[in-house]
Amino acid sequence: MSLPSLKQPFVTGSINTPAGKVPQVSAMLNWTDRWGTFKARWGVRRMHYAVEPGIYALNRPTEQSPVLVTANYKMSFDCLRKALPGQDAWILVLDTDGINVWCAAGKGTFGTNELVARIASSSLDQIVTHRRLILPQLSGPGIAAFKVEKPRGSEAAKAPFRAAALRVFLATGLEAPTDMRKRRS
Numbered sequence: 648m649s650l651p652s653l654k655q656p657f658v659t660g661s662i663n664t665p666a667g668k669v670p671q672v673s674a675m676l677n678w679t680d681r682w683g684t685f686k687a688r689w690g691v692r693r694m695h696y697a698v699e700p701g702i703y704a705l706n707r708p709t710e711q712s713p714v715l716v717t718a719n720y721k722m723s724f725d726c727l728r729k730a731l732p733g734q735d736a737w738i739l740v741l742d743t744d745g746i747n748v749w750c751a752a753g754k755g756t757f758g759t760n761e762l763v764a765r766i767a768s769s770s771l772d773q774i775v776t777h778r779r780l781i782l783p784q785l786s787g788p789g790i791a792a793f794k795v796e797k798p799r800g801s802e803a804a805k806a807p808f809r810a811a812a813l814r815v816f817l818a819t820g821l822e823a824p825t826d827m828r829k830r831r832s
Contacts, residue, residue, distance in 0.1 A: 649768060651701035651740070656680075657725075662704040666770035671704040674732040680725055687722060696721045697745035702769040708735040710776045713817060715806070716762065717783060718743040718751050730810035734817065737775060741765050749785040757786055781821070784808050 651670050653661050656679045661668040676684075687696040697719045705715075705728055714737045717727050724740060741761045743751035751757035762780075766772075779802045786805075804821045806813060816822070 649701065651699035651703065655699065657698075662707070664774045666702075666773040669702055669704045669737075669774065671706075672728055672738070674705060674728050674730075674734070676725055676729055680721075684722055684725065694745055698724050698740055700740045700742035700765060702771065702774060703738040703740060705731060705736045705738055706734065708737050710774065712736050712775070713781055714739055714771065714775060714779065715781045715813075716741065716786070718746060718748045718757055720745050720747045720751075723747050726810050727813075730813050734814060736817075737771075739765060739769060739771065739780070748783045752786045778802060779804065779821075781806050781817075 650667050652658075653668065653670050655670065657672055657677065658670040659673050660671040662671050663669075683696060687693045698721050700719050712735045715727060716739045717723050719740045719742055724738070727738060741751075741757055742765070743754075743756040743761075746754060746756060748757055766780075781804050784805050784807065807816050
């Protein structure tokens with residue numbers, strides 16, 4: 648078992664859990680986050696703009712807080728956390744070689760095997776008391792939910808298309824109306 652490093656520039660502290668110290672992150676992006684995004688959008692070290700895979704604490708989650716799954720591409724990670732100010736959650740980051748969710752799902756790096764392995768290596772069962780995972784909608788091509796659900800007794804829910812709709816999705820008991828499932832131009 649290995650938890651991500653606490654010495655990453657976006658880590659604001661740590662949360663003690665039975666699995667060890669989990670890096671804590673804020674929904675508020677700092678100057679370093681914004682500068683990194685600017686550089687990546689201009690192609691500067693874009694393929695190296697990644698976070699360490701593993702489990703992160705967004706704000707002050709408890710053992711009942713939701714578990715959101717994302718890729719280790721830093722812009723995907725930042726988009727997810729930025730969409731949830733004031734929300735306590737766990738963020739499970741898969742190793743996608745620094746590729747975003749949709750591309751990684753198509754490539755096979757955001758896949759069932761990586762998800763199952765990351766759940767185990769993060770000791771998720773020691774951190775949360777439930778078995779609900781919230782997967783990005785665009786992870787569909789890479790994740791066979793039944794292979795994740797059956798052996799662990801887990802429940803996998805597909806999040807809305809846009810991260811901005813996550814607060815409503817979480818507040819309504821993981822219900823996503825049709826308009827939350829569509830891509831907007």
